[in-house]
Amino acid sequence: MIHKFKQLDLNIVLDVYSGSVHVVDDAFYDMLSYINEPFDEKNINKEEIFARLQENYTSEEITEAYNEMVSLYNEGLLFSEDTYAEIAKNWHKKSVVKALCLHVAHDCNLRCKYCFADTGEFHGHRGIMSAEVGKKAIDFVIENSGSRRNIEIDYFGGEPLMNFGVVKEITEYAKEQGKLHDKNFRFTITTNGLLLNDEVKEYVNANMSNIVLSLDGTKETNDRVRYRVDKSGSYDTIVPKFIDLANSRNQMDYYTRGTFTAYNLDFAKDVLHLADLGFKQTSVEPVVAPYSEDYALRKEHIPQVFAEYDKLAEEYIKRRREGRGFNFFHFMVDLDQGPCVIKRLSGCGSGHEYLAVTPEGDIYPCHQFVGNEKFKMGNVFEGKLDESMKSMFENSNVYTKEKCRDCFAKFYCSGGCPANAYNFNEDINKPYELACEFERKRVECAIAIEAIKMLEDLD
Amino acid sequence: MKHVKTLNKATLKESAKHGGCGECQTSCQSACKTSCTVANQKCERV
Numbered sequence: 001m002i003h004k005f006k007q008l009d010l011n012i013v014l015d016v017y018s019g020s021v022h023v024v025d026d027a028f029y030d031m032l033s034y035i036n037e038p039f040d041e042k043n044i045n046k047e048e049i050f051a052r053l054q055e056n057y058t059s060e061e062i063t064e065a066y067n068e069m070v071s072l073y074n075e076g077l078l079f080s081e082d083t084y085a086e087i088a089k090n091w092h093k094k095s096v097v098k099a100l101c102l103h104v105a106h107d108c109n110l111r112c113k114y115c116f117a118d119t120g121e122f123h124g125h126r127g128i129m130s131a132e133v134g135k136k137a138i139d140f141v142i143e144n145s146g147s148r149r150n151i152e153i154d155y156f157g158g159e160p161l162m163n164f165g166v167v168k169e170i171t172e173y174a175k176e177q178g179k180l181h182d183k184n185f186r187f188t189i190t191t192n193g194l195l196l197n198d199e200v201k202e203y204v205n206a207n208m209s210n211i212v213l214s215l216d217g218t219k220e221t222n223d224r225v226r227y228r229v230d231k232s233g234s235y236d237t238i239v240p241k242f243i244d245l246a247n248s249r250n251q252m253d254y255y256t257r258g259t260f261t262a263y264n265l266d267f268a269k270d271v272l273h274l275a276d277l278g279f280k281q282t283s284v285e286p287v288v289a290p291y292s293e294d295y296a297l298r299k300e301h302i303p304q305v306f307a308e309y310d311k312l313a314e315e316y317i318k319r320r321r322e323g324r325g326f327n328f329f330h331f332m333v334d335l336d337q338g339p340c341v342i343k344r345l346s347g348c349g350s351g352h353e354y355l356a357v358t359p360e361g362d363i364y365p366c367h368q369f370v371g372n373e374k375f376k377m378g379n380v381f382e383g384k385l386d387e388s389m390k391s392m393f394e395n396s397n398v399y400t401k402e403k404c405r406d407c408f409a410k411f412y413c414s415g416g417c418p419a420n421a422y423n424f425n426e427d428i429n430k431p432y433e434l435a436c437e438f439e440r441k442r443v444e445c446a447i448a449i450e451a452i453k454m455l456e457d458l459d
Numbered sequence: 460m461k462h463v464k465t466l467n468k469a470t471l472k473e474s475a476k477h478g479g480c481g482e483c484q485t486s487c488q489s490a491c492k493t494s495c496t497v498a499n500q501k502c503e504r505v
Contacts, residue, residue: 019471028462065462076469084475099485150482150503186484332499335467339500340478344471348497354485366487411471412498439496446499454466 002079003408004032007448008313014447015072016408018080021335022072023451027057028065039079041070084341088399095394096146099349100137101356101367104129104167105158110192110234113225114261114287114295116368120158123371127359128163134170136380137357142181143383151178154188156356156367161195164203171207190214190257192226193238201245209253213242216258217270217284224263225295243278251280255329258284261295265304268312275319275326283329286438288420297434306441313445320458333412333446335454344398344411350418351377351393355385365393368419393418393428401429407436409443480504 001016004024011029013022024032034049046066053062072078106127108120120126141151153174155167167189174185189204190212204211215238216222223233246254256279260267267284274282286305289296297305312328319325348354351365358370361380369375377386396418404410413436418428420435452458482503 017471018469019467019474020469021466023464023466025462061462068460068463071460072463072465076472077465080469080472083472087475095481098481101487148481150484152484329499330496334499334501336470337502338470338498339483339502340474341471342475342479343483343500343502344497348487349485350487353481354487412496414497442496443498451466455464 001037001082001406001408002032004029005444007310007444008317008452010448010451012444012448012451013078014408015078015080016411017082017084018077019335019341019411020077020080021447021451022078023455025065027053027061028069030056031062031065031069035069035079037079038081039073084345085399087342088345088397095349095352096148097141097144097353097355098148098150099152099154099354100141101154101156101354102129102134102137102170103157103356103358103367103370104134104155104160104170105163106359107162108157108159108192109162109194109228110159110226111229111231112192112227114259114289114293116288117158118371121371122158122358124358126158129166129357129359131166131169131173133357133359133361133380134166135173136361138170138174138177140357140380140383142177142183144385145183149182150184150186152186152188154190156190159192159195160189161191161200164195164200168203175207188212192234193241194228194234196238196241196245201248204245205248211245211249211254212257213238213245213254214258215239215242215256215274216260217264217267218273221260221264221267221270221273222258225259225261239277246279246281251278253281255281255283257329258282259287260284261287261289262297262301263295265301266308267305268308268315271312271328272315280326281329282326285330286435288417288423288432288435299434302434302437305438309438309441309445313449317449317452317458320453321456325459330442331446331449333443333450335447335450341411344414346397347414348417352390365389366419368417369422396428401431403431403433403436407440409436409440412443412446413439474502477504478502 003014011024111119178185186209188210192214219235222235226234256274271284356364356367356370363378364370364375377389398404398410398415401415404415416431420432421428424432
């Protein structure tokens with residue numbers, strides 16, 4: 001399967017199953033419009049193709065382009081066939097738990113309008129995780145991680161800094177237990193920043209491999225949706241703290257992470273605002289919300305969202321050329337290495353490798369499922385998981401999702417977010433289509449950006 | 460080639476032979492908490 005597209009003034013051809021990317025000229029690009037898959041030279045009507053292309057290209061150009069196309073096919077870099085379906089069919093994955101999202105505080109000092117966590121309550125009641133529950137969760141992951149050495153612990157909320165003492169206690173316990181059981185714990189924390197101070201900064205920098213700082217963009221964008229109980233905005237308080245924290249980490253190993261909604265469809269300006277503030281690591285993602293909400297993104301917003309990604313991609317590369325580039329999470333793709341195809345087809349790991357733990361110790365497939373009782377998989381004190389639910393997640397992959405079959409982006413998103421799929425289509429194997437639309441656009445931008453970086457030898 | 464610049468080789472096919480060690484990060488942990496992007500993650504073996 002191939003996917004051809006134009007982005008950033010380049011003609012790009014992605015060979016989906018080999019992962020190869022080609023930048024081609026117009027003659028080659030136009031010729032591909034007349035080639036059917038599966039590729040078979042015997043079935044190609046060369047005369048007809050040449051006749052169609054002769055209006056714009058010389059015979060020599062057409063012949064050269066044709067020969068180059070056949071040569072790429074013979075090298076396995078174009079029109080490659082799917083060789084992974086068999087791997088997926090014989091999928092008997094015996095996964096181990098390798099990551100936990102610890103909901104250390106089901107409470108928050110903000111009341112963000114779009115919060116999927118129900119402003120911290122997760123459709124339950126406000127609650128704080130005890131050190132006992134947190135430590136039990138660490139024991140649980142050690143017991144269930146098999147021979148896997150690297151274990152990730154993600155402190156999440158609500159707002160985890162509302163329970164920072166317990167965060168530290170759990171972290172120290174995990175480090176100690178890690179030494180005893182030969183496990184390498186890595187910690188991350190997601191925060192709205194209100195409670196950031198020097199003590200927190202020092203501890204986080206010494207212990208956390210990544211920190212996610214929630215900020216949506218300009219003051220106007222941010223404060224419209226990210227406000228306190230008294231409706232006052234958070235921007236003025238958090239921005240100086242975030243700048244200080246990012247600099248203290250040498251602008252590495254963190255993300256400013258925002259959400260865009262129907263209120264700021266012109267979100268490119270918000271991403272650029274983050275870059276203008278000096279942040280080198282940014283991520284701004286589309287809100288996921290029921291269509292009944294006025295801030296929800298809907299199908300009619302697609303053209304504008306695409307135009308914003310185009311605009312952002314252009315400015316992104318312009319700044320790179322000027323030596324003042326920054327990273328945007330969804331525009332980052334590694335064409336040379338990146339994750340293996342097994343990882344790419346198996347998805348995010350929720351429900352089997354990645355689990356969320358509530359303040360009460362209840363286990364859910366991921367943070368997005370927390371609060372939906374149907375998805376409760378166990379409790380850290382019981383120490384075991386609902387095996388049938390675990391299998392359901394374990395067996396889900398790109399090939400169990402009908403809608404992914406013909407999608408060129410499937411090895412870039414790995415079939416999308418199961419929670420979104422369930423929330424919109426009541427089936428973890430039926431992806432949420434609006435997210436698919438946005439993902440495809442971002443993948444095109446990301447590949448084009450990477451192509452320019454490689455062609456121009458930019459950082 | 461005159462009409463094509465190939466940026467990378469068959470990286471996916473290659474990775475099928477050696478991949479699947481499972482030591483990599485789960486994808487929701489880097490920055491996204493509401494979407495799923497896998498291709499920008501790092502392989503722990505590289």
